[in-house]
Structure formats: C-alpha cells, structure tokens
Amino acid sequence: MYFIGGVVGNVLFILLANPLSVGIGASGAIFALGGALAILVPKLPVFIFFIPIPTPLWVAIVVFLLLSFIPGIAIAWQAHLGGLVLGLMAGYYFRRKKAYF
16 A cells, blocks of 8 residues: 555656656655545544644544645645545445455
8 A cells, every 4th residue: 555655646746746846755655544544444533743632534634635735835735645545545445345354
C-alpha cells in the first residue's frame, strides 16, 4: 500500500503539476495509508498536532487534505490526492473482502 500509494501519487503529480515543478517526499504514500485506514477504521482516534483532543481518523485525513489546497502552505496536492484515492479504493476493497484481519 505504501509503495504503490507513493508511485500513484508521484504519477499524478507528474501528470497534473506544472512541468517545471519539483516534488520530493512520501506524502502520497502516507495519504494512501491514511485513506485505507479511514475506510477500515474510520473512528480510530488520532491526535492532530494543533488540536489537543483526539479526533476520528477520517476527520484528520480531511483536514490535512484541505490544507494541501491552500497556496503557500503545502505543495503537491496532486500527490496527496492520488495517494488518498488509491488508499480509499484499497480500503474499500479490503473491507468488502474482509481481508484486513
């Protein structure tokens, strides 16, 4: 999941970003893991660094995805979105097959 999420995120970045853009990192892979877990265990409590109370995992994923679209705060929204979509699809597949336990 991690590796394929990183590959899909990078491919989407290459296809959608400005041709002169440079991207580095593993955020697409992290979003893939988060997307899969958000489908499999959406109420899993996690801490977001600026919110001092536990929030459901799906809320954390939405918050970080929205932050990706704010200019000047984050870059490579294409990679984030690509990894997330792959993770959501994989999570849905694993949930239907009950293949995660």
